[in-house]
Amino acid sequence: MKKLTRRELLRNNFISTAHAAEKDETSKEPKWAMVIDLAKCIGCDTCTVACKSENRTPPGVTYNVVLTEEKGNYPNVKATHVPRPCMQCDRPPCAQVCPVKATYKMTNGITAIDYDRCIGCRYCIVACPYGARYFDFGGTYEQEMLAYDEVQAPEYGTQRGKRGSKNSPTSVTRKCHFCYHRLLRDEEPACVEVCLGDARYFGDLSNPNSIVSKLAKSPRAFYLKEEMGTHPRVIYLK
Template sequence: MSDATRAASARVAAAAPRGPKWAMVIDLAKCVGCDTCTVSCKAENRTPPGVSYNVLVEEEVGAFPNVRRVRIPRPCMQCDNAPCVQVCPVGATFKMDNGIVAIDYDRCIGCRYCMAACPYGARSFDFGESYEDEMEGFDEVQAPEYGIARGRRERGSSPVGNVRKCHFCFHRLERGEEPACVETCVANARYFGDLNDPNSVVSQLVAGPRAFRLKEELGTEPRVWYLR
């Protein structure tokens, strides 16, 4: 192989997509507002009181008698140009190669700058509250978020005192599974897949005329799309 050919091959390899670029599509026409995504997410990630990675934002629009309710499920948008990453003073929030915006709990100092910067309100602070009174053993086991198994939930130990958010159930992705909210959606309103694969369902959906993203004018480049 000539030097020119070798150099050209290296450029092609460098430009080629490496690994998946995860994205989610939510069909608002299918969503029935049942909150299954919220409940399954809390169960999967064992989030404490005051911390919810998936919420259902509801709004009443129109004027009586022509009134209707609009429901918009809101996970973290996993923005490509994430304001939360830019403002973190210690680099605890960062963008992974697979497109997920992650939080290093061991580095996070709990300053909450990222919460103020997020235009989607997708972050929560873990004040150390617990469901132990309602659910015996809640503090004994934590979900292996970001693939890291942690011990007993207690004050002074991460993620207590950290900012937390949706991470597309990264620990499930590592096992070849879908995020919990996608798997349990009773209306099949959520789609999840690899944007690097042009034949994936999500790639085809985001290219269609129904697709849009929240607050696109801010330039955050979210990785969560919605279908009108």
């Protein structure tokens, strides 16, 4: 696929028409959303692993985690698994507080971080009600994983060279972006692709006929911490 320059990326993000014209299947730009069916989730953590390998996140940075909560006492124990990517809130508290607008809402619904603008103040991490934001402390898996530092994921469609180079997103905040670089080449996010129980759905919420739109209307649908007023784009099914 065509490599995007930073300028093109920004233009695509800010001017929806430009993006739509590029996609040219629909006149309307998609508004991405994810549905996670908790009844289907088996808590295998495959999504977490796939996410780490797709985004080559360093130690301490996990865009997706599966939160497991055990309820009750033996023998009446029930475990619930809640996979937690970034909620891509429509009213993101992180973007509200960012002093430099390094984190902002793209027109396609994704909450993005401009790694080249972020000053690393970590206000957004503090402000996120879902704990979905991680600070890149500069760690590496080089000791455990051969050639980990050789290449970094092309997050937001930008090539960032070797880990530790000038362009690496170290000492800034990072988080899930629905695998935006995969969306740009018409692939679904890595966690959705690998989910063993098919618990994750991904699609365009602005299209009423998409599977995510239909599932979002299900009586099982709910949001994490709905009372926060953040309007998440990740919808859970009970």
